[in-house]
Amino acid sequence: MRRLDTAGLNRRSVLGLAAAGGAAAVLPGPARAAASRVASNARIVILGAGAGGAAIANRLAARLEGASITIVDGRKDHWYQPGFTLIAAGLKPAAYSVSATDLWLPEGITWLPEYAASIDPVAQRVTTVSGHALDYDYLILATGLVLDWAAIEGFDLAQVGQNGLGAVYAGPEHAAATWRAMDDFTRKGGTALFGRPPTEMKCAGAPLKYTFITDDYARRRGTRADSNLIYAAHNDTLFSVPIVNEKVKLLYRDRGVDTRWNHVLKAVDPAARQAVFDTPEGETSLDYDFINVIPPQRAPQVVRDAGLSWGDRWTDQGWIEVDPATLRHLRYPNVFGVGDINGVPKGKTAASVKWQVPVVEDHLVADIQGREGTQRYNGYTSCPLITRIGRAMLVEFDYDNNLTPSFPGIIAPLEELWVSWLMKEIALKPTYNAMLRGKA
Template identity: 35%
Template sequence: MISNTTTPRGELKTHTVLIVGGGAAGISVAASIHKRDRNLDIAIIEPATRHHYQPGWTMVGGGVFRPEVTSKAMSEVMPSFVSWYQKGVTAVNQDIHQVELDDGSSIGYEALVLAPGLELNWGGIEGLETALGSNGVTSNYREGMASYTWDMVQNLKRGRALFTQPPMPIKCAGAPQKAMYLSSDYWLRHGVLNDLDVQFHNAGAVLFGVPDYVPALEAYIEKYGIDVNFQSTLVAVNGPARTAVFRSNDGDGNSQEREVEFDMLHAVPPQRAPRFIRESALANEGGWLDLEDDTLRHKTYPDIFGLGDVSGTGNAKTAAAVRKQAPVVAENLIASLRNQPLRAAYLGYGSCPLTVENGKIVLAEFGYGGVLQPSFPRWINDGTKATRAAWWLKAKQLPALYWHGMLKGHEWLASPAVRSPKD
């Protein structure tokens, strides 16, 4: 049963499987492991009291979802079969198979799953955090802030609206654009778009990382008359003055900064792995969890697995990726405990439902290297085109599938690939 577990000082509690993180990745993988072996002793470390369906925040910012449908008490979604430590993690002591908690205690493990998510580095943009929530500065990436986005969209009749995207990697790489498209669609439908200067400032050099989907997105850029600025990174915000500073880079490596006035700014912060990962031996050169691309086992420590946004694998950081990763980790972790070969493989699947207008979505599904990996029937996902069926899936079906399917270990369209015996 669920327990807010505490461990007396001096007494080391040990679990067969210890999972760090109670978000989409942590709870999904716990359910997948339990589904395969109901006798395993599983524990989850998660300090939060609320669990959020983060893909819904873009829809809140577009006036489609109510905020309350994107959140539940953590106690409602935490599996009944796990021991729950409602603490934060300060360190992983992988050489002695222990995780250190923020109260100074430690928990031992036989197998460890790291799924703590990532950290939104609001401080990486000067002035942004203090500016949020007033003077037109908003972000759908901030808990509770999507409602302010929607208020701004409805009230803005003229002026300049800026939408930004930081350097990769970030969670749901399409989300910065989704906010821009839904906002522009609203302004178009209400006859004010011609009085607005909509700008997209992307730190990257392309509109989307998978070329097959770019033409459909470019069509909507043209439809809404959006001014796209590539290699333009938001570095500072002055809320009261309603100004943003962008650093632009040219092809020769030269950079310059320019100040842009705004009436609305939807800002996305740079993102990184939590400190106890990025400043440890568990991280790769970029500071992310150093995992094998296919097995999702750590490259150095064979009793550690990982999934979700903290992963250093080259897939998109989305809930859809977690849906495919959880069964792979479950099968390989159990095989590892039984001293058997690891046969389940993750092929880098990720899905990004790009909400290009209210009622249509370009459903991007792809794996490692940008290889398309369609998993839905063509009437739902018609290649690289915007469809109403994909909107129906995103708006009407995916939230229920998340709460009642994925978090419960129901692995719909998520069977792992099989590794070659020579791997």
């Protein structure tokens, strides 16, 4: 992979370097892909070098010969986001989730280390914040999403870790700071608040897991009797898949988690340790000693401004208008989406990325060859739902709320198991890394 220093480069030289990088992309890839390499001079721009961007870049670099692939992302660090829960559980250091972006990008592509400022899907051009214009034949949106912290009044990221304020989603350091606050809470007891935003969100199981983990620590430390754990659900369910919802309800009853329905977090007062919720009956306040704040989640502004979002769905969130099965944009067929940015009913997890990437690869390469792709994404997503340190439920499902267990008859999806925990602890990150390299 070639990293592009943008200082002093104009568009022509950027494209020249990209083309040179593309021409050099004839390194042997996985045997499977090498067998079916496709010659092409297509210009492919990938926005975002996270899980989806890095994985599709590796797959395409191995699959295409002569294509110019440019990946645009200003972030130097790559975050293994499924690890945030383990960091916030005190089991891993913040560094567990951090690596360098360029570690995961293949040879023969060009990395432009800056952010996109605008996307023009009609002119087929992306312009970066420093003014470089990138013309493309194919655009892959793998931007991820933005956490709208400003939507929670009174919340300040700088205060995470103090006054019982937690924010697991904010990043590895904030997850570690959240652990300090949760650690302190479970030694003393009091009231802890958990919940989720009313928007689509990444890994909807994470807020549930963190409640279970906090409960477990309080029990181990003998403070559970002095603790009140409240889960404030944004609607009248804990999880969108009905059978999983019922199971988690049973477990929360068993663990003594106090569940409140139709509570949407609106504001926090860190000094007074008070949270304000919107409910159907009006505003209500709850005092807390510890809180894990998860804000509303939306598409990045640059994507929303590009006119790529759904016009009639998720209008306050801006997810892109793709076919749920092919992940191809419904109005701009040379635009694809991978990961959190996709406007599909489920699938904002790394497991979904793993299943989405081969589908996008198939349809994009088929288009280059002048045929139709055949692969379909069924909405598969997976959530190792930790129910205590040492046990988890391996929950996997699709668009239609069917359970889709990877090991049917062997690993029961709704059973709290040690082997499911082992998978989360040992196998998940290596599988994720292999996926980034295009090998899983």
